[in-house]
Amino acid sequence: MTRFDAARVRAEFPILRTTVPGGAPLHYLDNAATSQMPEAVADAMRDHDFRRRANVKRGVHHLAECATEAYADARQRVARFLNAGDDREVVFTSGTTGAINLLAYAFGATLSPGDEIVLSVLEHHSNLVPWQLLRDRRGVALKFLPATADGRVDVTALPDIVTPRCKLVSVTHVSNVTGGETDIAAVVAAAAVVGARVAVDGAQRVSHGPIDVRALGVDFYAFSAHKMFGPNGVGVLWGRGELLETLPPFLGGGEMIRTVSLDRTTYADIPARFEAGTPPITQAVGLGAAIDWLTGIDRPAAEQHMARLTGRVIDGLATLGGGNARIEVVGPAMTPGRYPVVSFAVDGAHPHDICQILDGHGVALRGGHHCAQPFMDSRGLAGTSRASLALYSDDGDVDAFLNGMEDALARLTL
Numbered sequence: 001m002t003r004f005d006a007a008r009v010r011a012e013f014p015i016l017r018t019t020v021p022g023g024a025p026l027h028y029l030d031n032a033a034t035s036q037m038p039e040a041v042a043d044a045m046r047d048h049d050f051r052r053r054a055n056v057k058r059g060v061h062h063l064a065e066c067a068t069e070a071y072a073d074a075r076q077r078v079a080r081f082l083n084a085g086d087d088r089e090v091v092f093t094s095g096t097t098g099a100i101n102l103l104a105y106a107f108g109a110t111l112s113p114g115d116e117i118v119l120s121v122l123e124h125h126s127n128l129v130p131w132q133l134l135r136d137r138r139g140v141a142l143k144f145l146p147a148t149a150d151g152r153v154d155v156t157a158l159p160d161i162v163t164p165r166c167k168l169v170s171v172t173h174v175s176n177v178t179g180g181e182t183d184i185a186a187v188v189a190a191a192a193v194v195g196a197r198v199a200v201d202g203a204q205r206v207s208h209g210p211i212d213v214r215a216l217g218v219d220f221y222a223f224s225a226h227k228m229f230g231p232n233g234v235g236v237l238w239g240r241g242e243l244l245e246t247l248p249p250f251l252g253g254g255e256m257i258r259t260v261s262l263d264r265t266t267y268a269d270i271p272a273r274f275e276a277g278t279p280p281i282t283q284a285v286g287l288g289a290a291i292d293w294l295t296g297i298d299r300p301a302a303e304q305h306m307a308r309l310t311g312r313v314i315d316g317l318a319t320l321g322g323g324n325a326r327i328e329v330v331g332p333a334m335t336p337g338r339y340p341v342v343s344f345a346v347d348g349a350h351p352h353d354i355c356q357i358l359d360g361h362g363v364a365l366r367g368g369h370h371c372a373q374p375f376m377d378s379r380g381l382a383g384t385s386r387a388s389l390a391l392y393s394d395d396g397d398v399d400a401f402l403n404g405m406e407d408a409l410a411r412l413t414l
């Protein structure tokens, strides 16, 4: 297999050539929070803003038409990235959180008290709190799939938890805490038995290349551009056209209407019905460029590269402090379906202290509950430190991480 040329990829990310205060080179290992942006994406947005910037759909002048075309083109790129059947199934949102709130509101409006929604204990708060708000508004019940010991959604619990009252199962594709991938096929199969819909939070999956929503067999898929080398401020809710068409709007305002009178409004067709107000046009163009960039990557080689580095992180943690440091990796061993997010807890050291010491080494980690407090509670953890890699990560990043960790252990646990 071709060796992945991380150096060539890194060269496209100016931020990776910067240093942190104190002079250490930046080693960015917080990609699960936000990935960095290549020049090609920034260039596409700059070019749009300097040559085609206008509001979409609202004007007949040249720039308005150019902007409308660019926005439609971005939607087509997303549709291709997802292998969607129709561009109209792609709704631009502010991000994954915006997408799931839209879904919880609009799909939730079709539910009745006593209907059930199944989530998992591993969910990011973005795929939990919107459903709690819905529960409080409409009296639906929430049920939760447990996690396996190694930090994946436990699909063996599906037959017990997904009952005929279940209307939707909404789960993460890849956990932002453990890096564990969910067996979506098992979720889809269990939901089909009772006629429930399936929504997937793809925030941590999309930086790894195209998704085939039709092959997955899901009904809704949500993600954010900033986690896949695109800009922040834009994301997507994809939904099966025939389902989206049945849902009421979420936000009201300009562009989502067909007719408005003082008494009554009729709504536009999908996707405009769900895109009230001026959308994130430049950001959508950036997302389209990020998709182009990402699909030009030698994917198998990139995955092999990230798996090797993730293996180095996991093995390295086990040998720190002469192998005597009490470090628990909260996530699966390095197997297929294990993504490059490594959370770990160090006995006697607070994750924030670890992150602070590592920051002095130029290593950007994240510490805390990672917006997955119920999962942390289920493990009796206040939080973890998390190193998350991307395809531009390299051995220098892993070396700096492990050296910094030796320093942190010496300073915090002696």
Ligand SMILES: Cc1ncc(COP(=O)(O)O)c(C=O)c1O
Residues within 6 Å of the ligand: 032, 033, 094, 095, 096, 097, 098, 124, 126, 127, 172, 174, 175, 176, 201, 203, 204, 224
């Ligand atoms: C699994 C998962 N879901 C949802 C989100 C929320 O994404 P955003 O803040 O871009 O809406 C994140 C962000 O960390 C995530 O990791």
